[in-house]
Amino acid sequence: MPQIDERLLDDGEEIRRLDSRDYLRALAxxxxxxxxxxxxxxxxxxxxxxxxxxxxxxxxxxxxxxxxxxxxxxxxxxxxxxxxxxxxxxxxxxxxxxxxxxxxxxxxxxxxxxxxxxxxxxxxxxxxxxxxxxxxxxxxxxxxxxxxxxxxxxxxxxxxxxxxxxxxxxxxxxxxxxxxxxxxxxxxxxxxxxLDAQAEACRPSSESFVNPAKVAAAQLVETVPLVLGDGPLMGAAARRAASALARTARIPAMPGALPDNASQVVATFGGPYTAAAGRGVGSVGHGVRGVGGVGGGGRDIFADPFLDAPETPPLGLLVLREQGPGVPPGQGVLADTVLVEAREAGVRVHEVTSEQDHPVLRLAEVMALTDYLAAYAALGLGLDPSTNPHVANLRAADRP
CATH class of the missing domain: 3.40.50.10490 (Glucose-6-phosphate isomerase like protein; domain 1)
Incomplete structure (x- = not known):
């Protein structure tokens, strides 16, 4: 099971060493x-x-x-x-x-x-x-x-x-x-x-407990993540976030959008990744607006990695939401229901909500955060977000 080293996320010198091509600076x-x-x-x-x-x-x-x-x-x-x-x-x-x-x-x-x-x-x-x-x-x-x-x-x-x-x-x-x-x-x-404001909030020198991207990375890296967008606009952001997690952090993630993918996502709450996570409910985390939550589970601190069976990572759910002009009044109802089901099933939940007054601004705020999330997930795992030898090999094989 992957484990993030949160100390890396606040170690500026180590981040500079791992980030060989200034990926974070480029995002900024x-x-x-x-x-x-x-x-x-x-x-x-x-x-x-x-x-x-x-x-x-x-x-x-x-x-x-x-x-x-x-x-x-x-x-x-x-x-x-x-x-x-x-x-x-x-x-x-x-x-x-x-x-x-x-x-x-x-x-x-x-x-x-x-x-x-x-x-x-x-x-x-x-x-x-x-x-x-x-x-x-x-x-x-x-x-x-x-x-x-x-x-x-x-x-x-x-x-x-x-x-x-x-x-x-x-x-x-x-x-x-x-x-x-x-x-x-x-x-x-x-x-x-x-975009400048999000770069400031997610800057490397911002400590893990206040940096929204680092908080989200710490919660989601040690899970099997689902990324769910509430509505078509946030659905586009969810697909972008899932791609960033895969390409930058090497973490496979399944994207979805409400209302179309509600049943598909909720069905996974009864599977093996939630059975291993337990049934407790928590309530800590941060989003763009400062909203989040962790539903139960977590690692067993008494487990012996040599004597016990390998631990199954819990299911994680990243929910991207929006509020503001043009958002249908009832759009958030289904998302609220999904979140209740997730927390009761022991899923680790993290919410990100933008309240900007234009769809493009809401999209930009959320996409910027998830781009930083993926970068910090890679760095917390000791990976370079800029380069991937497997992708490099694929590109080399594709050249005539």
Missing amino acids: TAGAQVRESVTLADEAGLSRLEREDRPRAVLVCALGGSAVVGDVLAVLAEAHGPVPVTHRATGPLPAWVGPLDLVVAVSLSGRAPGPVMLAAEAARRGAQLVTVGAAESPLAEVTLRARGVHVPVPAGVVASRTSTWAMLTPVLRACASVGVVDLEPPVVARLADV
Whole structure:
């Protein structure tokens, strides 16, 4: 059973040693990424989209760490208007894509074969084209030939896991310009401030008992985690969090969203991971708003690891919630029921709730926290959040 070393999380020197490529520092630049991306988008001529009609549909072409762009855009567009948003990682380009549609291709390096090929085919069919990626890349060349808009990513961003807002900000602004999502310029400015505030709260020098990301990491690392989002927006955040836990902390996590996955999640409360956890109920923890809980269980401090059977990790549940304008009044009722069931079953529960007054701000606040959570989970296990030899081997094998 994995065990987190909480002393590592407050040891600045050890964190710097483990974090070989300044992963935490890169996460802290999220607010700066938003501001610089706004400038780069303006310089690229993104404002000319304001003269265009609203597209019939939007196709987002992205893969790997960039795929979160399509997931987030689809949720925000569904809540705002009648324009459908779909996502593709690679070809073929759907047959319906044509001159009435907007194609958005995202690749941090500008070299991912799938997005580059899809963008080229979209340009051939006369679709409106917006791309985000490295300057002077194959993706930028495709867009230039098609007379589309290519927004370069800020200098210095090197990993999609820590550059979400460098990729997402231009896409949201482009789609806001053509009426696909609701995102006024003042909200973009506040978005950068929200990300800065979360970086301050989750900074490495903030001690474990007050740092919300460290608290969540300490509670969830020694569990089999489920990540549950309350509603479509937090469902997107849950999928992002599960991906971050797997990719950064090497912890497999199952994501879900309410109401669709309520039965699927609650069914696991009667399984072996809760039977081992016991039946006690506790009430400590922190969220964005300072809400959380641990339901029973925990390690048996008297267990002998040599004489007793190996201990089964308990089930953990990370619940992502939102409150604010646009949230349906009854949305939290089902989540409350799930939490009651979880605590009674002995599941270790941690809640994260954002009360920002715009969906994009709520999403940013929660996603930033879970990104830090995954980083601290890795560091608490003595792992480097920046690198993974197995992923490196996979990429090497995939090269021609």
